[in-house]
Amino acid sequence: MEAEYLRHGVPLADYQLTKADHRRQREAVQVHEWVQRQLAEAPPWSDERWEEMRQLLGSPTPPWELQRWQLRLYCGHVIEATRNRNSPRPDGGVCDKKRCPDCGLDPAVIVAFEPLGPAAEPPAESHSLRSSRSTRQPPADRRSKAELVAENNALRAELEVLRDQA
Structure with missing residues (x-):
């Protein structure tokens, strides 16, 4: 199921910054500075720790699971970025900031955005696997709930008979 993508501040070139945009930018800078101070004081990671983190994060997201967005940043520059395709917003409701590649x-903070389309089409076998998953039949060795209840009742009755004989 694909998300219904939202738009905000379109057309991006005409977007006027709001008090909320200024506040969010100020807060983002404060958080960024705090994180930088914490990182400067933290001990360096070993190569083993970095490798462990790479394994935890897994492989990069395939391009067909990404959505292209046009973003207007706080500085006024309009850029293109890719984000997870499952989110209706480019910030995912969480991370609404990015480093501006134009001015640095x-x-x-992302102040306005509009969706552009998928980053790539899924490979043919991926699409066919997805559609076959939705029409897949349950395995033949699986029993229905009614069959399991009937077997359970029969076993309980057999247990009662055995208890009476003992």
Whole structure:
């Protein structure tokens, strides 16, 4: 199921910053500075720790699971970015900032956005696997709930008979 993508501040070139945008940018800068101070004080990670983190994060998201977005950043620059395709917003409701590749403002809050389309089409076998999954029949060795209840009742009755004989 594909998300219904939202738009905000379109057309992006005409978007006027709001008090909320200024507040979000100020808060993003404060958080960024705090994180940078914490990282400067933290001990360095070993190569083993970095490898463990890579394994936890897994492989990169395939391009057909990404959505292309046009973003207007706080600095005024309009850029294109890709995000997870399952979210109706480019910030995913969580991370609404990005480093501006044009002027270097870091962080630059996303103030307006519009969807452009998928980053790539899924491979043919991926699409056919997805559609076959939805029409798949349950395995023949699986029994229905009614069959399991009937077997359970029969076993309980057999247990009662055995208890009476003992």
